Amino acid sequence: MFLTERKTKGEIMKRMIVHCGVDSIQLALLEEGKLVEYAAERSQKRGLVGSFFKGKVVNVIPGMQAAFVDIGQKKNAFLYIDDLLHPHLEKQPKQKPLITELLKPGHELIVQVVKEGIGNKGARVTTHYSLPGRWLVYMPNAGYVAVSKKIGSEEERLRLKVIGEELRTEEEGLIIRTNAEHAGSEAIQEDLTLLRGRWNTILSKSDTGISPCVLHHDLSMVQRLMRDVYSPETDELIMDSPEQAKEAADFLATMLPGESPNIVKYKKDSPIFDFYGIRQQLEKDFLRKLWLPGGGYLVWDTTEALTVIDVNTGKFTGRDNLEDTVYLTNLEAAREIARLVRLRDTGGIIIVDFIDMNSEEHRAGVLDTLEKSFKGDRTQHHILGWTKLGLLEMTRKRIRNENVVTVSE
Structure with missing residues (x-):
């Protein structure tokens, strides 16, 4: 329509x-x-993340417990041993084996890209396969059911877990997504059937394909x-x-x-x-110095190791009380930082230097505001809290290169 x-x-x-x-x-x-x-x-040219390849091991590095796999790209992909073991922790061996016991040069296997190549590094791949659908993520070999933690109702989480256990086979794994809240079992089953068919197609292509070759492109x-x-x-x-x-x-x-x-x-x-x-908004949001609506501003610096964000009061004079002025600026900064991190797709370690606050209540309020503002972010992130130096520390999963604005006509 x-x-x-x-x-x-x-x-x-x-x-x-x-x-x-x-x-x-x-x-x-x-x-x-x-x-x-x-x-x-x-x-x-689509990105590689989520795509499946039939690859060939070209080198095994015992000291790194990793292997390099030719997937037909300019740089060989990196496969760490943890991404080679069983995806369910309870089914992994108690003593981690040497990667040389599991892989040899020339070995062929199906891998899925979980992280784009960055700089001189090739893509990172895994054998913990996952196929996302509308209502669930299908993991053909994981052997468990999990439900999104963003679904707040324990009763609803239990209902969805029961549906997942009833629908899956013993070796299959399912993650019920946030979208599935209040979804019926028929809709979830239709999604599962579609994803099973997609996985079977990948297996069939692998049986006939000559490595290295593409088996499935993500959407x-x-x-x-x-x-x-x-x-x-x-x-x-x-x-x-x-x-x-x-x-x-x-x-x-x-x-x-x-x-x-x-x-x-x-x-x-x-x-x-x-x-x-x-266009106008992007031009403002990707500057190094970013003004907040209330008159304060952020300074945004990205290095190879981490991203540092400095908060300043700028033109914001606020109320008569300096502590309140600082608090209001930091609250506004917390909301804007959550939006900008998502917009820029910033990944890795993120350090925020908020303006110093004397009140523990205010520090807790800024942290709470930041956590609430990140709730809409679909990328995995973890807000660690305040360091001894009074800096806010967090991490966000780096999947692709950070966004660069290239608005075309």
Whole structure:
């Protein structure tokens, strides 16, 4: 279903704006009017993360407990021994074996990319296979069921776990996703059937393919976002390419049969990113010095080892009480840092130098605000808390290279 104007279906919670250029596709995600994600992908070249390959071991390094695997890319992929053992910790040997006991040069195996190559390093791969669907993540050999911790109701978590245990075979593993909250068992079973079929196709291709070769490409950037966060009742997808809009509608019809997707074909004369203010916002959000709405500012420095964010009061004078002024600036900074980390797709170690606070209550309030502001982030992250030097320390999983703005016409 296509629309030239938005359907009246209540307030739009998320707006996905997609610009389809000559050689690239760019995507911006707005939540409640705020830009929270940006990504770009070459039209003819998708990222490797999530894709499956039939690879060949070219070198085994005992001292690193790792192997290098040729998957047909410019650089060989890196396979660590922990990614070679059984995915269920309870089924791993008590004494970790030497990798030379498990792999030899020339050995062929199916691997899945879990991390893009960065700099001089090749991609990182695993044999802990996972195929994400709308409602669950299918792990063909994991042997357990887990439920997303973001589902707060223990009763609902138990219901979903029971459904997962009833549907899986003994060797299969399932992670029930946050999207599955209140979903029926039939919908979950349909998702499982689809993912099982996809895995069987990968196995069949591996049986006949000559290594190194591609067995399965992950979904495109736009399709992944639709799968993970799109809700037809509250969200809107706006695209400036009729062909891509039709592909998106076909994909949604397969993923959410019976639903009426809210897809808008953008037809105005001005570029789509200009019309929605995306270009201007990106230019501000990727600067080294970033102003906060209240007058404070952030200084954002990224090194190979970590990202350091410095918070300053700037023009914000606040109230008569200095401690309150500092606290309000830090609260605003915490909310903005969570948005910018997600937007820039910053990964690795992140250190935030908030303005010094004397009140433990205020420190706890800033930490709580930061944790709540990160709840919408789908990338695995862990907020460790305050160091002895009064710095805020956190980590975020680095899957792809950090975003660089390349907005095209």
